Amino acid sequence: MNYERLKTFIAVAEKNSFSEAAKMLFVTQPTITSQIKSLEEELGTKLFERTTKKVEITQSAKILLKYAREIVQMNDYARKEIMEMESMTYGELGMGCSLTIGEYILPEFLKQFKEDYPLIQIQVKIANSHQVINLLKDQLIDVGLIETPIEDSQINLEPFLEDEIVLIAAPDYFTGDDVHISMEKVRQSPLIFREEGSGTRSAVNHYMKKAGLSNDDLQILMELGSTEAIKAVVESGLGVSFISKNAIKKEQKLGLLKAYSITDMALKRHFYIAHRKDHVLKSSTELFLETLQTIVKKKETSVSEQPAGNH
Structure with missing residues (x-):
């Protein structure tokens, strides 16, 4: 069985769509249709039931799918070993x-x-x-x-x-020299957050929940989809934010931002x-x-x- 046809078959089976498979494989939909038709003729069976609204996998296709994945995987292993043997580092x-x-x-x-x-x-x-x-x-x-x-x-x-998330603020935002901030002080401060779906936001949500705080308990001023935008807003003194310690090395050296740890809580991930x-x-x-x-x-x-x- 042809390697490319099997890859096409797997894509259609996983996506339940000829058009989505075409997008994934960067080919035209007629190419997908042609390869599936050739595979069906080769095997003498129907692989997909096509209607105007959806594509359904047949019982024959379910059997083929298991073996097709193995065949494609073994092909990829073989190519990989040959490349490694020839020391191809490109x-x-x-x-x-x-x-x-x-x-x-x-x-x-x-x-x-x-x-x-x-x-x-x-x-x-x-x-x-x-x-x-x-x-x-x-x-x-x-x-x-x-x-x-x-x-x-x-x-x-x-x-x-391993990464550490810290609270950041403009250097003169909080009074005193303490580099630790209580969760109560965080709760009272206007917060600039990353958008939902970001890794930083998920980690912060986890630790807020651990501290018994929900979004309703916090003063969320705005959500931004960029760490650089968050740093600029915090530098202006508009509020504070949680970001990776790795993201503020330059600003700390220049004295533009100050990092704080949360009292009795290590925000590690x-x-x-x-x-x-x-x-x-x-x-x-x-x-x-x-x-x-x-x-x-x-x-x-x-x-x-x-x-x-x-x-």
Whole structure:
């Protein structure tokens, strides 16, 4: 059975739509129809019942789907091993990153990766964590780096880096030199939040709930879809916000923002690598993940070797 026809068949079966499969595979709908028809003729059976409103998978197609996935997966494994044997360190890497990772964490990793593998072409899509998962499921990217442990039966998640969320304010917003703020003071302050669906917002919602606070208990002044926009609003003195400590290194050095920890509560979370369960990782993807893990281990070793006072 033809590899491309099987990939087309799997896409139609998963999407229950010829048009959606065409979008996913970047081909025309007539091409999809032609490949499915050829596969049906080859097997001597009908694979889909088509009406004007929907596409339904037949019993024969359900049997084929299980084996088609295995055949495509074995084909991908074979291609991958051949490429590795020939030491081909070129190719393409499609990546999706949530905003905090894409803007403040990823550049360092990309610099090292491009130095090691200059012939691998990288495309990065920046979106919130839920959007990155959807890009993975639609096969528009090879791997995702996200801030929220989103549960999905089609996705594998693996933590790769610990992050701390801090409260930020303009330097003169709160009086005194204390770098700790009570949750009561947070409750009384006007808050600028990231939008629902972002990893940072999900983590903050979790800790607010843990503290017994709902959105109704907080003074949410506005929601913004950009960390840079949030920092600019906070710098103006309009309110305070929760963001990743990694996102304010420059502003702290310049004295534009001050970071606060919440009294008796550590707002810690992990960043996650995400990829599809039923897909063989491309060699370029594996090389990037190896680089990522190597840099993270170096960072962790460096932190653990620092004197206690410098943490």
